[in-house]
Amino acid sequence: MDSMVGSLIATAGLIISGFALAVDMPAEGKAKCGTCHAIDKNIFGPSFMAVSEKYKDDKDAASKIAANITVGGSFGWLFGYMPARGLGANDSEIQFLSKFIADLAK
Numbered sequence: 130m131d132s133m134v135g136s137l138i139a140t141a142g143l144i145i146s147g148f149a150l151a152v153d154m155p156a157e158g159k160a161k162c163g164t165c166h167a168i169d170k171n172i173f174g175p176s177f178m179a180v181s182e183k184y185k186d187d188k189d190a191a192s193k194i195a196a197n198i199t200v201g202g203s204f205g206w207l208f209g210y211m212p213a214r215g216l217g218a219n220d221s222e223i224q225f226l227s228k229f230i231a232d233l234a235k
């Protein structure tokens with residue numbers, strides 16, 4: 130009985146830490162964007178949370194963000210210039226990360 134309670138507690142702990150990780154940078158983002166971006170602070174580019182706030186009321190947020198990541202360039206943040214596709218993200222990674230960014234501020 131005690132061991133069952135213990136495993137329930139352990140399971141609850143895993144679920145809670147799973148939620149905490151939900152706002153961590155996805156693996157694709159770490160490898161191909163993380164040099165310049167973080168979720169909640171500016172590095173060489175704006176934080177993904179700030180980008181999400183910018184598009185918060187835009188229902189096409191994910192597709193506009195995806196288009197900008199794909200072509201790169203300047204988007205008015207005054208950080209400079211983003212390389213197209215960051216450090217080599219492919220289309221499906223860009224789709225995934227754009228949706229992830231768009232949903233952050235919701």
Ligand code: HEC
Pocket residue numbers: 158161162163164165166173174175180183193194197198202203204205206207208209210211212214215216218226227230
């Ligand atoms: C070499 C640095 C660098 C890398 C790598 C990089 N970015 Fe950026 N990114 C920037 C900079 C700089 C800007 C801001 C440009 C400006 O000043 O307007 C930016 C802007 C953005 C924006 C804002 C677009 C908008 O519409 O306002 C998004 C979204 C973004 N990056 C996503 C990504 C994603 C996703 C990746 C990885 C696939 C990535 N970036 C990789 C430098 C980088």
